[in-house]
Amino acid sequence: MRLSEFYIPTLREAPGEAQIPSDKLLRRGGFIRPLAAGVFSYLPLGYIVLDRVEQIVREEMNAAGALELFMPVMQPRELWERSGRWDTFEPQPIRFKDRSGREFCMGPTHEEVITSLIAEDVTSYKQLPMTVYQIQTKFRDELRARGGLIRVKEFLMKDAYSFDMDRDGLDQSYEKMYDAYVRIFERCGLSTEIVRADAGSMGGFDTREFMATSENGEDTIYKCDSCDYASNAECAACRAPEPAEQPAGLATAPEIVSTPGAKSIEAVTQLLGMNADRLVKTLLYSTADGFVAALVRGDRDLNEAKLATSLQAPDLQMATDAQVEELTGAEVGYAGPVGIDDRVRIVADHEIAAMHDFVVGANRTDAHLMGVNVGKDFQLDDYLDLRNAEDGDACPQCAQGKLYGLRAIEIGHIFKLGTRYTEALDGLVQDESGQQRPMVMGCYGIGVSRMIAAIVEQSHDERGIIWPRSVAPFEVVVLLLDPHEDELCRIADGLHDQLQEMGVRVLLDDRPERAGVKFHDAELVGYPLRAVIGKRTKETGQIELQRRRDGVDDTVNVDTAADTVVEMLQDL
RNA sequence: CGGGGCGUGGCGCAGUUUGGCUAGCGCGUCGGCUUUGGGAGCCGAAGGUCGCCGGUUCGAGUCCGGCCGCCCCGACCA
CATH class of the missing domain: 3.90.960.10 (YbaK/aminoacyl-tRNA synthetase-associated domain)
Known part of the structure; x- marks a missing residue:
């Protein structure tokens, strides 16, 4: 791809309303633009990143045996009344009526839809277990959107649902998703903590949240400094203190x-x-x-x-x-x-x-x-146990540990749901003995768009974003510093074409801009690897390569540059 | 929804306190010349219903009333 034919509107200064690094950098770098509070457009560059993340999620879900499908955004009121959540789901879904007066909501989640969908056709234990998922835009009428892509009203979510005959089956399906989640976040370069969590309005048990640690996260988690206890602050347990000796001479009366x-x-x-x-x-x-x-x-x-x-x-x-x-x-x-x-x-x-x-x-x-x-x-x-946990509390799980708090962004959440929805929505199947039984469900969410913010929060410096190679919009940018020099253009074109043939996602910055502009944009946008072709190339026949992450560089001959690029990409 | 802040060309801001002439500055954009390895220089130009509606006034970006939007804190929350 040539930058002259692409669209990356970078900003020298961040818009005033952007507060946190991910929002500032994603907007300055030409990845996203806000349309309203908590509602964003993805520009071509941002859409590539979104697609990269989506593909990783998709690959790991497929590898775990989950089947992709696609459900509607608009969901009729009657369906939600069957599960009893029309009036209770918080935050309240965005609702509207069509011209005939029929009521709908913009799906904040899809338990009702998937349960009724699966219930229609799955009638026998022989069809189970089954896990299905979709990657779909969700809508939540947040009281207060904030933090760029972190808390928004409209966002991309991967939601998966497992159906089993019994608790053992559910446990296995849940394990598979748990493992897939670990791989997904690792592949995206995210550093995460897995914590106990509250099920909230979903209803469920054995819930775990995958938290990307970040000082700009909205959640607090507590970890033990000596064992593996980790919990969201909203449900962190407190150890009862040792019973104190009641001193003699209590007050006789208040x-x-x-x-x-x-x-x-x-x-x-x-x-x-x-x-x-x-x-x-x-x-x-x-x-x-x-x-x-x-x-x-x-x-x-x-x-x-x-x-x-x-x-x-x-x-x-x-x-x-x-x-x-x-x-x-x-x-x-x-x-x-x-x-x-x-x-x-x-x-x-x-x-x-x-x-x-x-x-x-x-x-x-x-x-x-x-x-x-x-x-x-x-x-x-x-x-x-009624109080909030605090920094320095005794660990509720082990004898000697103390809890310490971390801020984090919730990017994944897995629950065991049981039969709550299948009972309410007739998700019944026949078991081996011919008995009708409700399927046992699990549900598993990932905030795909939120992950992008989390990645940038965890991977940036004062100059811009540092994309992990797996999700970078392009793996390497070739800076052609003198687009007027025919010889240098040929070299740059050659490297670009060669890399593209080798399957490397490469962007050629062939704009008639000054060198400084190109260097600054490259660092802001955050390509993992940069190749520079300029007058030194003309003088020495060499191309300079530099890694964004740590500045490690190398100077190589024009004819071996492509191979070296591929080599250097291995570690990114 | 409670508290606070803000709204002025694409972006960042000044001007509002104390009303006054053609609403400024930096960046960006367009044209020209020069420059050319870290956000260039000079010359010229385009671009603004000063968030919206109403009011006060000879005169409103500035004062008053109402509304809308955005950001932060809180409440709430996969």
């Missing part, structure tokens, strides 16, 4: 103290002159089964996902101000477990067990209680 206007932990600590770890926060939630008060140490954050999971209350919601006032008899900000409405179930984080003589809200406006103790002053329904 003492009420006046704390006017102190509605936050911060305010209470200042007023009473004590650390937040002597306080207990009381957070009120409503669930389908009634109200719950969740207690965590004052300096900790409650993890709602963990609370919802341990209460088995997926509909968990923070109580409204009115509900809080009704249950506590006080303004919001003074809730406590002592004397709260007896309809409220009280659960506490494990750490509370190690506390004594602590401070809680008094269920009275402008007042707190000091010297409060579990068992004496109020009864607890349960101790649970």
Whole structure:
């Protein structure tokens, strides 16, 4: 390909709204352009990269025995009502009606479609196991798109679905996908961590996320410094502390103290002159089964996902101000477990067990209680793991490890779904004994477009992108510095043609630009290898080769240049 | 949706506080001459409903009201 016949509109400066390196560089380099917040076009260069990534995903999925198919973006409301997700899926799908008034959504995912599709024709265990996948644009009505290609409203996703007769079969299908994912991300040059994760609105178990580590990631993951424990922060477990010895001489009764206007932990600590770890926060939630008060140490954050999971209350919601006032008899900000409405179930984080003589809200406006103790002053329904993990926490899995946090971009997510969708959508097949049984499903997603952002986040420098060869838009760029010199043009054309015949993806920069422009563009766009043909070539008969990644270079004769290029590409 | 910031030729910005004449600068683009191995120099040119609507005023990029869009933090989230 000749650059004079291609289209790479590079920008010397990044648009002001681009904040993170991947967004700045992909836009400056002429890969993508925004159309609206979280909606992007892929220019020819960006589309090549997208296609490269897609092909790697496709090859590994095919190698794992998955079959590619292609499903619609628009999905009818009735289908989603059968699975019960029309009103509950978060974020809410983008919806619309056709002219006859029939309702659709722009598919944010395809469990419903694939399950009904497979259910139509698969009727026997003899047709299983089966794993199918597609690479399709998905739509999510994000409350806030951000971070260039990282969090968008419209994006390319590979989604795969496995169908098995039983849990053992599912386990095997899941393993295959897990292994394929490891290979896919490795081939794309991504450094990833595989972590435990929350299933969210998909519903599922044994879920694992593949996280590309990056300081610009939106997720936090925790890893153990001594064992293999790794988890998304949203579900990282906390080890219950060793039971503390209850000191003699506990307060005999709580003492009420006046704390006017102190509605936050911060305010209470200042007023009473004590650390937040002597306080207990009381957070009120409503669930389908009634109200719950969740207690965590004052300096900790409650993890709602963990609370919802341990209460088995997926509909968990923070109580409204009115509900809080009704249950506590006080303004919001003074809730406590002592004397709260007896309809409220009280659960506490494990750490509370190690506390004594602590401070809680008094269920009275402008007042707190000091010297409060579990068992004496109020009864607890349960101790649970409720708080967010923090840097330095003891590892929940091994004895000696400590957790440390990393930022990361979620690029893959695999779940075991079970029979939730096949039961709702009649995904039944006959087993060996002629019994109708719901197929057991797994689902497996990869954010293909998001991977591009992750790759750039992990592989760039101050000058531009450094593409891994596997996904680079071109493997080598040939810079013809003097396009007016016939002899040099012949050499450049020759190298270009020769490389192309050898199967190398080569771009010839034959533009009538100055050398500096060509060097800068080449570094910005990030071709793994660069060949320079200029006046030195005329003088010495040599071509200069340089690797983008580490600047390692070589000077070779014109007639051996192509072979050396191929050799140098081996390591990239 | 809460808080903050921004919106001026393709890109980056100044000008808005304190209203005033033909709305500037750098980059890019087009033409010419020179230059030619790290974003060149000179000369000339094109390109702007100052986000939109309404209002105040002799006069609005600038003041007032409403709306829209974009970015960041939060809430939320495969």
